[in-house]
Amino acid sequence: MSAPVRVLLVDDETLLRSAIGSLLGLAPELEVVAQAEHGGRAVELAAEHRPDVVVMDLEMPVLDGVEAAERILREAPETAVLLLTRHGRPGVLKRALAAGVRGFMLKSMDAEELVRVILRLHEGRRWIDPEVSAAAMMDDNPLTEREVDVLRLTGEGLSVREMSGRLHLAGGTVRNYLSAALQKTGAESRHRAARIARERGWI
Known part of the structure; x- marks a missing residue:
């Protein structure tokens, strides 16, 4: 039997993170090696544990999911990152893919689907939620890359x-x-422009 896929779970909502961790722990193919409460801690734990897959919330304090993914993948490009979000907002998927994220799915998924996607990413494949993909096709982001940079900062x-x-x-x-x-x-x-851009998924 092959070794279980080692997973780092990251979410700032403690109850939700614990629930997902418990569900993943029931899958014999997976092993949750660590959990983090924000993106900054995720970067630290990824360096310490070298997980196969990082399952991470998109919207978190300190570093959001995309920013944390960029830092994790800079040091360990072989790691598969799966971002979870409540909304398939236009603009976010483009940022995530540019960062090297392999998977993107809504938090409304069921546990069995999450396990299947984690295993798929570990095999080197991608998985994008259809709703998120459809939103990306209608992306109306008017901001240039540098305008996005200054609003993010x-x-x-x-x-x-x-x-x-x-x-x-x-x-x-x-x-x-x-x-x-x-x-x-x-x-x-x-500051208001930055809030508007983030709400619309442009940054």
């Missing part, structure tokens, strides 16, 4: 000066990107 609380250093851009250039993003979102401030 705004959401992290960075100042224009700090964004300039992080992105290696002049302060005036950052302000130009922010101004364009404000126009496209119809927001009165960059």
Whole structure:
């Protein structure tokens, strides 16, 4: 019998994380080796345990699922990452695939389906929930890649000066990107623009 697939489970909702962990623990093909409460901790535990598959919530504090996936896959590109979300928002799938995520599914899935998808990803294949895929086809994100960058950093609380250093851009250039993003979102401030963009799945 082959060794069980080693899984790292990540979700900031303790009750839900425990429930999913218990369900996965019933599958003889799987072994939950660690659990994390946010994306930052997920990166640490992934480095420590080297799981085969990371099952991770999309929306979390410290680092969201895509940001955590980027860091995990940078160090261990062979790891399969499955993101879970409540909403198939347009824009999110594109970010996830660009980060190297192999699977994307809604939290409304049943336990048997989750196990099947985890095993599929471990075999090197992809799996995208049809609802998420359909939403991505209707993606109407008007923001450029740099506008997404500055709004994401705004959401992290960075100042224009700090964004300039992080992105290696002049302060005036950052302000130009922010101004364009404000126009496209119809927001009165960059913080409001960041919230609108995140709600619509653009960042």
